[in-house]
Amino acid sequence: MSSETLDRNAPVIVVGAGQAGFTVCSKLRDLGHSGPISLIGDEEQPPYQRPPLSKGYLLGEMTQERMLFRPLAFYDQKEIQLKLGTRVEHIDRNRREVRLGDGSVLPYGYLVLATGSRPRVLNKDQGGALDGIYYVRSMADTNKMAPEFKPGRHVLVIGGGYIGLEAAAVSAKLGLRVTLIESAPRILQRVASTETACFFRDLHRNHAVDIREGVEFATLTGQDGRVTHAHMKDGSVLAVDFVIVGIGIHPNTELAQEAGLEIENGIKVDANCRTSDPFILAAGDCASFPWKGNRIRLESVGNAIDQGEAAARTIVQASDGYKAKPWFWSDQFDIKLQIVGLAGGHDSAVTRRLSQNALSIWYYRGEELLAVDAINQPAAYMVAKRLIEAGKSPEPKAVADLDVDLKSLLHS
Numbered sequence: 001m002s003s004e005t006l007d008r009n010a011p012v013i014v015v016g017a018g019q020a021g022f023t024v025c026s027k028l029r030d031l032g033h034s035g036p037i038s039l040i041g042d043e044e045q046p047p048y049q050r051p052p053l054s055k056g057y058l059l060g061e062m063t064q065e066r067m068l069f070r071p072l073a074f075y076d077q078k079e080i081q082l083k084l085g086t087r088v089e090h091i092d093r094n095r096r097e098v099r100l101g102d103g104s105v106l107p108y109g110y111l112v113l114a115t116g117s118r119p120r121v122l123n124k125d126q127g128g129a130l131d132g133i134y135y136v137r138s139m140a141d142t143n144k145m146a147p148e149f150k151p152g153r154h155v156l157v158i159g160g161g162y163i164g165l166e167a168a169a170v171s172a173k174l175g176l177r178v179t180l181i182e183s184a185p186r187i188l189q190r191v192a193s194t195e196t197a198c199f200f201r202d203l204h205r206n207h208a209v210d211i212r213e214g215v216e217f218a219t220l221t222g223q224d225g226r227v228t229h230a231h232m233k234d235g236s237v238l239a240v241d242f243v244i245v246g247i248g249i250h251p252n253t254e255l256a257q258e259a260g261l262e263i264e265n266g267i268k269v270d271a272n273c274r275t276s277d278p279f280i281l282a283a284g285d286c287a288s289f290p291w292k293g294n295r296i297r298l299e300s301v302g303n304a305i306d307q308g309e310a311a312a313r314t315i316v317q318a319s320d321g322y323k324a325k326p327w328f329w330s331d332q333f334d335i336k337l338q339i340v341g342l343a344g345g346h347d348s349a350v351t352r353r354l355s356q357n358a359l360s361i362w363y364y365r366g367e368e369l370l371a372v373d374a375i376n377q378p379a380a381y382m383v384a385k386r387l388i389e390a391g392k393s394p395e396p397k398a399v400a401d402l403d404v405d406l407k408s409l410l411h412s
Contacts, residue, residue, distance in 0.1 A: 006279065008316045009035035010109025013098055015088045015255065017041025018050065019301055020284025021114035022069050023308030029078045031316045038081040038106060040088055040098075045139055046072055051301060054136045054166040055331050058146070059173065064139065091259040093277055110279055110315050113267055114308065115252035117285040117299065122158075122245060127220030132227040132242040136163050137249075145244070151175030153241040156230050158217050160187030162330045163246035165200060169332040171244075172207045179210040179238060186213050190248075191328075193343050195351060195361045196373045200332065207333055249299060251286040264288055266297040271321040273311040281314060283307040291324050296342075302327040325389055326371075338381040341371030341388045350396040352380065352406075360384070362399050369393040379406065386410055 012028060014021045017039050025039050041047065048067040056062040075082045087101040097105050119135040122128030134145040148155070153176050157168045160182030171178045182189070188197040204211050216233040220243060230238045251266040262268040262276040266288035273281045273289070284304040288297040303324065310322035328339040335357060343349075346363035353359040360380035361373040369392070372384035383406040387394065394409040 006109045007035075009033055010315075011036040011038075011107065012110045012112065012315060013038045013040065013106055013108040014112040014114055015040050015098070016114035016116050016252075016284070016286075017043065017047045017082075017084070018114060018116045018284065019047075019069075019304035020116070020308040020311075021112070022047040023305050024112050024114060024283060024312050025080045026070075026078070027309045027312035028315060029080070031312055031318060033312070033316055035109070036081065037079070038083060039075075040083045040086050040100070042085065042087045043138060043140070044085045046070075046075075046082065046084065048139060049301075050137070051329075053139065053142045054163050055170065057139070058136075058142050058149075058167070058170045060146075067139065088255060091255060091280075093259055093280070096279060108279070110281065112311055112315075113256055113275070113280065113282040113286060114284045114304075115255060115267075115282075115286045117249040117251050119245065120248045120250060122220070125219070126217075127222065127227065130220055130222040130227040131225055132222070133220065134242065134244050136167060136244065136246065145242070148242045149174045149176060152177065154179070154239065156181070156238060156240040156243045157246065158230075158243060159246035159248070160184070160189070160211070160213070161191060161246055161248065162188070162328075164244070165204065165332055166330060167244045167246060168204060168209050169207070172204075172209050173333070177210075178208070179212065179240075180204070181212045181215045181217055181232070183216045184213070187211065192339070192373065193346070193349060193361060193363065195349055196337070196375070199359075199375060200335075200337075203333060203335060249285070251288075251297060253286060256280075256282065256286075264295060268295070272314045272319045273307060273322055274314065281311045283311045289322060289324065296324075298324065298326055300326065300328045325385075327385065335376055336378075338374045338378065339371065340374075340381060340385045341369075343371035343373075346370050348396065350400045352377075352399055352402070354402070362396065364393070364396060367393055383407060383410060 014024050047069045052062050088098045090099040119137050155171050155176050157164045157180040168178050168180045186197045218231045218233045220227045222228045256267045267282040269282050269287050285299050313319045330337045343363040348364045350362050358376045360377045363371045374381035398404045
């Protein structure tokens with residue numbers, strides 16, 4: 001990938017007004033970029049937080065206004081041109097222009113693709129075209145499904161990842177009957193360890209959520225165009241009032257692919273967030289990047305922020321490379337899960353348990369600490385984050401010993 005550069009104040013267009021796109025624009029101004037910046041989003045709302053969509057916003061505890069990263073005045077103050085309800089249809093790399101849905105053309109010096117991701121959806125053969133089926137990806141999605149949440153109604157959640165579990169927790173809190181099905185042998189199969197999955201399975205069952213693992217969904221059927229029943233591959237049938245689907249996401253790579261950029265499990269970028277075109281960068285859910293000798297793509301707020309800032313530093317020629325520090329969180333009922341690192345490839349785990357609902361699970365490969373899941377344990381999370389970022393691996397025996405102050409591990 002070329003290291004060719006332009007003037008550090010060259011005009012920047014950012015496609016995608018989610019966390020990564022917003023962060024690029026904001027950081028550019030913080031770094032002193034004085035050229036034109038345009039932020040293009042296909043939703044009508046100004047850039048907003050997405051995690052509360054399946055938590056506080058769905059519960060009605062957060063207003064639309066509180067969801068916004070910044071009020072509209074911020075964009076005027078920072079001279080960031082916000083183009084909402086607008087799609088980019090085509091990238092002309094030779095002329096360095098993008099064509100918008102209304103036919104207008106905008107020139108760029110640097111283009112940043114922060115196109116994010118979209119939910120995997122049920123197809124028509126699976127009953128996906130029926131009314132009463134919802135996904136949790138945008139404010140419009142959550143607004144549309146909000147009237148469905150009436151006590152006593154039966155909701156089926158398809159998918160036992162974080163989105164599915166968070167939606168199930170909100171549904172149970174609001175007095176609905178909840179059934180969650182997961183086709184894999186256990187919930188959180190792709191994103192968390194067996195130990196963490198067991199904790200959350202028990203938590204949900206204690207709140208009357210009917211979790212069914214190893215159950216493959218077959219099709220939804222309905223009446224008068226609206227879903228009424230869910231059929232499983234084992235022949236079982238559930239009567240349902242509505243359905244929430246959380247079966248993963250697709251990175252939005254179509255625009256990049258059509259422009260001839262390299263794609264590899266997302267838009268392929270180097271350590272400076274550059275794509276195969278030196279004047280086009282990518283950040284967030286849509287971008288795959290080098291990490292510890294592999295190429296990964298992270299679907300998290302933390303990555304969107306850090307990678308967005310790294311892309312801005314590349315543009316102003318102040319890049320020191322993007323060094324991912326994976327972290328995630330999930331709120332379910334009265335439990336906060338905080339994760340640092342990636343546990344994939346661990347060969348042992350040790351649990352530090354303070355109480356039934358306050359524990360941390362530490363994952364090792366050999367003697368190396370890879371990741372920590374902290375459940376209602378913010379102090380353990382903060383210590384683990386510092387240890388992993390410093391490349392320190394405390395002995396598992398010390399981690400499990402409640403007489404050992406975790407903070408002391410930072411200095412050992």
